[in-house]
Amino acid sequence: MIVNAQEISEPRTYVDRILEHWNTDEDAEALVQGTQRLTRGEARRELFRLGHALRGQGLAPGDGVGLFLANRVDSVLVQLAVHLIGCRVVFLPPEPGPGELAALVEQSRARAVVTDPLFAGRAADAAGRSVHAPALLSLGPCEQQCTDLLALAAKCPHARPDGVPAPGADEAVTVFYTGGTLGRPKLAAHTHWLYDTLVDLVTDSAQDAGPTFFPTMDPSTDRVLAATLLTHGSGHLTSIQALVTGSTLVVLPEFEAGAALTVLREERITATMFVPPMLYAVLDHPDCRPGVLPALRRIVVGGAATSPSRLQQAVEVFGPVLSQAYGQSEALGITAFAAEELASEGPRRPELWRSCGRAIPGVQIEIRGEDSAEALPVRQVGEVCVHGETVMLGYYEDPERTAAALHDGWLRTGDMGYLDAEGYLYLVDRAKDIIVTGHTSDNVYSRVLEDFLLTLPGVRNAAALGVPDEEYGEAVQIFLAAAEGADIDPEAVGVAVTAELGELYRPRKTVLLDQLPTTKVGKVDKKALRAAWTSSAGFIEQ
Structure with missing residues (x-):
């Protein structure tokens, strides 16, 4: 196999480390998603084509590229391609509403947004609200006014893009969303x-x-x-x-x-x-x-x-x-x-x-x-x-x-x-999740309570929140997801909690659910629990 000498130069970034592997044993499997299976050689060539396609949209080293993507092989490759050409990756998560998503795109100064076709409507709305007017690209055809990045890449050369400077010591190369309030997301920026x-x-x-x-x-x-x-x-x-x-x-x-x-x-x-x-x-x-x-x-x-x-x-x-x-x-x-x-x-x-x-x-x-x-x-x-x-x-x-x-x-x-x-x-x-309760305003640690609740028979998942209480400021409220066929007695749960952790941890209310809501990343969604408790929608209080 003959490879370009530039492709096997001394590693400067983690992408170079990956390419060291993808330049050898080309027929070995590199990326898999269901029936889509790419060898190392195929992955390397597609990575380079995507890099050229992104450059063709006017992107230069240091520019931010928002990635609003689902879990798929193409998502892995486009993220690598953004770093390959020296641009800044800005991860756009699926959780925020339209306003916060638009604020995230605007605050990150993304020059382009690459979206999964499934998310194209939301991506177009967010990009349209930004004064920076980022280019909108999709990983495949979609109904929105997006440029099909995969179609562009198919027409590009599969040699490595050149002329990419090494990232600076204090240069942000990847930005993660950490959540925010009132349209002000927090964007954690990391260097190489x-x-x-x-x-x-x-x-x-x-x-x-x-x-x-x-x-x-x-x-x-x-x-x-x-x-x-x-x-x-x-x-x-x-x-x-x-x-x-x-x-x-x-x-x-x-x-x-x-x-x-x-x-x-x-x-x-x-x-x-x-x-x-x-x-x-x-x-x-x-x-x-x-x-x-x-x-x-x-x-x-x-x-x-x-x-x-x-x-x-x-x-x-x-x-x-x-x-x-x-x-x-x-x-x-x-x-x-x-x-x-x-x-x-x-x-x-x-x-x-x-x-x-x-x-x-x-x-x-x-x-x-x-x-x-x-x-x-x-x-x-x-x-x-x-x-x-x-x-x-x-x-x-x-x-x-x-x-x-x-x-x-x-x-x-x-x-x-x-x-x-x-x-x-x-x-x-x-x-922010500590529950401050009792006559002396002591701390109840929700992690300690949740760990104990998960030891009780029939409890499949558990969450604890502090809810407003006129007497104590906050009261402990727990949410339990029961195992199939389990019969959980809320009063018995309260007795068990008090016996193990003390009166301070005793739940004032117990809510039984088929399952606890989770965020897109799989964590228990305490914001959703709190909002649902406030509206009293869909809960059976015991």
């Missing part, structure tokens, strides 16, 4: 140092330096499933860590427990990442039983707090393959808990099932009090603060909120937790 760190975390050199997300991978055998959204930090992390190691990346278009089990089994998946509700749904599926996934070596669980009892159930079903990870859009990697460590230490130290692990290489963690730069003592609850190369550059075009979140390179995460003497981190709540 994030990707350099991710590369290190999945190479041999980092394996003995501390806990990592995935074990050392073998590109000849490893097959990684991207089950969460590719435009979310969890899906992006999973896909990048697979591709930079040369592993095959399999994309799950939409999560459903039965479909996920089928893909895990038939595609011989060796590693994947789930958010907790996804893991729970798989465990509750009737086809999920010990030995059903013999190829699986690693399930990373992250994105939200995970029930210790559910983690132990997963180990019983899948074996010692469960890893925990903790991060957020502002710091994509913070802690990890290797599967081997959890399996070996968990039986001896049961409290570790509640931990999300220790700091990954290159990251420092301190627990600090409110408005304090001083670290708190071991086991004292405070705000989790993080320093390291996975921490964002700042909020894009938002110096005021950047100054509030970052102090001397330290990020205040908004998560509450504590460290033990060995450096294991335990999260107890989001700062």
Whole structure:
């Protein structure tokens, strides 16, 4: 095989690392989604064609490109193509309403928006509200006035685009949406140092330096499933860590427990990442039983707090393959808990099932009090603060909120937790989710309550909220999803909670649901629960 010398130059970016693999063993499988299966050679050529097609729309290095995409192989390639030509990736998530989506496009200064045809109407509306008038491109034909990027790419050369400068040390190359209010989204901007760190975390050199997300991978055998959204930090992390190691990346278009089990089994998946509700749904599926996934070596669980009892159930079903990870859009990697460590230490130290692990290489963690730069003592609850190369550059075009979140390179995460003497981190709540209740206005940590509720017979999922209360300011209200055929007695639940956690945690109300609402990334949607409770629509209060 003859390849262009430019294609095998010294790696400068993570895309170069991927191309090192895609330039060798061209017939090996690289990307899979159902019947669509691309070899390394095919993936490389399509990546280069997409890069030329994007350049043909007038995009230059440093320009922002909004990606409003579903989970598909073409979405993976277009994201790589944006970085290949030196542009800035701006991930546009599916959750925001029209106003916030339009604000996100405007604030990110996107010169173009690439949309899945399914989302083209919403993308056109958002782009149309922007004074920057971004070009609207679609991954395939659609009914809106979009330019078909795939059709353009089919006519482009498959040689690598040249003349791309290396990204600057303080240049934002990827922007993640973190949510906002009143039309002011927060956009966490990251530099290329994030990707350099991710590369290190999945190479041999980092394996003995501390806990990592995935074990050392073998590109000849490893097959990684991207089950969460590719435009979310969890899906992006999973896909990048697979591709930079040369592993095959399999994309799950939409999560459903039965479909996920089928893909895990038939595609011989060796590693994947789930958010907790996804893991729970798989465990509750009737086809999920010990030995059903013999190829699986690693399930990373992250994105939200995970029930210790559910983690132990997963180990019983899948074996010692469960890893925990903790991060957020502002710091994509913070802690990890290797599967081997959890399996070996968990039986001896049961409290570790509640931990999300220790700091990954290159990251420092301190627990600090409110408005304090001083670290708190071991086991004292405070705000989790993080320093390291996975921490964002700042909020894009938002110096005021950047100054509030970052102090001397330290990020205040908004998560509450504590460290033990060995450096294991335990999260107890989001700062904004703490329920302040009782005659003395004490703190109720929803994570602690939810973990206990998930140990009760018949409870499949649980969420706790603070709701307005005239006497106590806030009262504890819980929402429970029951297992099929289970008969949950709310009064008995309250008695059990009080006996285990004390009167402060006793729920004033219990709401029984068939299932808890989730966001597009699979987390329990507490905003939806709160809104539905306020309107009293669709709930059976007990």
